[in-house]
Amino acid sequence: MISQLPATMPVAVFGRRSVTVEDRPVPALEPHDVLVEVGHCGVCGSDLHFVIDGWGRPGSIGGHEWSGVVAAVGSEVTRWRVGDQVVGGIHSCGSCRYCRAGRPTLCTGRGRVGSGEWQGAFAGYVREHEQALNRIPDGLSPRVAALAEPLAVALHGITLSGAQPGQRVLVTGAGPIGSLVTAALLARGVTDVTVSEPGERRRRLAADLGASTVTPDHLVAPDWPSSVVEEPFDAVLECSGRASAMEAALGQLVQAGTLVLVGAGIDPPRFDPNRIILNELVVTGSFCYDADGFADALELLAGGLLPTDLLIEDDDVPLSGLLDAMEGLAAGDIAGKVMVVGPIRHHP
Ligand SMILES: [Zn+2]
Ligand SMILES: [Zn+2]
Known part of the structure; x- marks a missing residue:
């Protein structure tokens, strides 16, 4: 041949x-x-x-x-x-x-x-x-x-977040990975998903996928590192790579909540370690895939559960x-x- x-x-x-x-x-x-x-x-x-x-x-x-x-x-x-x-x-x-x-x-x-x-x-x-x-x-x-590849990236972030149906999840950044994370969470029965995104087009896509949407200025951290916002999130998947979004994401977590850094950026964020200590927060990076990431992604796509016409x-x-x-x-x-x-x- x-x-x-x-x-x-x-x-x-x-x-x-x-x-x-x-x-x-x-x-x-x-x-x-x-x-x-x-x-x-x-x-x-x-x-x-x-x-x-x-x-x-x-x-x-x-x-x-x-x-x-x-x-x-x-x-x-x-x-x-x-x-x-x-x-x-x-x-x-x-x-x-x-x-x-x-x-x-x-x-x-x-x-x-x-x-x-x-x-x-x-x-x-x-x-x-x-x-x-x-x-x-x-x-x-x-x-x-x-x-399959970017979806496998999204699924790895979800795995590391530990997000489960019944929990509140925040996604910061609705670029291609953020929207795949959002769509995959919803497809897996995690229905309480909020997306924070400054761009109108991307926010509309997130809404069309079925998420609640906010602009980043809505994510205000409490003044004291020991306090938690009124409606905190069990997990945040940070998909924008922006330092300001990473910082805001940390302030939205419930006690013992998990922040997963999926998006890579150039400018480093400034985290208050006291917030992490006093609330026993987990901050982890997510790089590439689960061991079965491609198989899981292909199965999800073949199952027709993702609105790929929107994605x-x-x-x-x-x-x-x-x-x-x-x-x-x-x-x-x-x-x-x-x-x-x-x-x-x-x-x-
Ligand atoms: Zn990629
Ligand atoms: Zn090896």
Whole structure:
């Protein structure tokens, strides 16, 4: 099958506030690698940090929220065939203390699985280790399946929050991850969800999903570190990455409540440790996925419980439209997940 593949493919190369479409060689496969033709790849907040905020290494090729079709397999691959529909998965060794504890994204051998330099899926093809792929369930559209990665991120935050039906949960920031957290909480029966978001479009999306919404100025912390607000939350999932939201979130917790930091930002927050001590609050970070995160996400998506028509923007964009989409997302003009279509079969 490999002989039918083109020698080169279009890729979107990140620069400082620029994205250029260039041709690059199609990746070569090691024995346990699989080559996947990208069908869809979502634009992530981290992609915005790399391009718009300048965190990234210029010349890199981003995109990690993808789905696609197996186009070729390495000589030792037995579990995948050309034509299989797949999404990415978790790179972990499976044997270190964190993998054994069910926390694969803390794997000490992470990044050693697979071969070659990492290249993202804003490209014609991606190369993956055969163990880091998940099959798209029958009946689930590959376009919707491209939400599996960010949904797995959202589910990990929910796991770490301990949120249960019957509890009050606050989500700060209704960008793509915040809205996936909101939708997943509601789908799992956590019905008392409040979303704090400054942007009107994103607040409307949160309301359409079924959450109560407030603007951030409503989140006023009590004066004394020992006091708790009148209607406190059992858990807060902070998805904006903004220092002010992180600080406000802490002040909204019930005693022994949990703050999960999902969104990454540049400016550090200032927390009053006395509030954490006197109320025995839990503050934790959430990085990537549960061990079964992709399977759980695909199951939730295949079950049709998430309003994916609201969560994904109607208009997909070609590689050449990536920068515009990033600018729109950064400005808050776009509320849902933007899908970039793979350039091999889809021509703009
Ligand atoms: Zn992402
Ligand atoms: Zn490991």
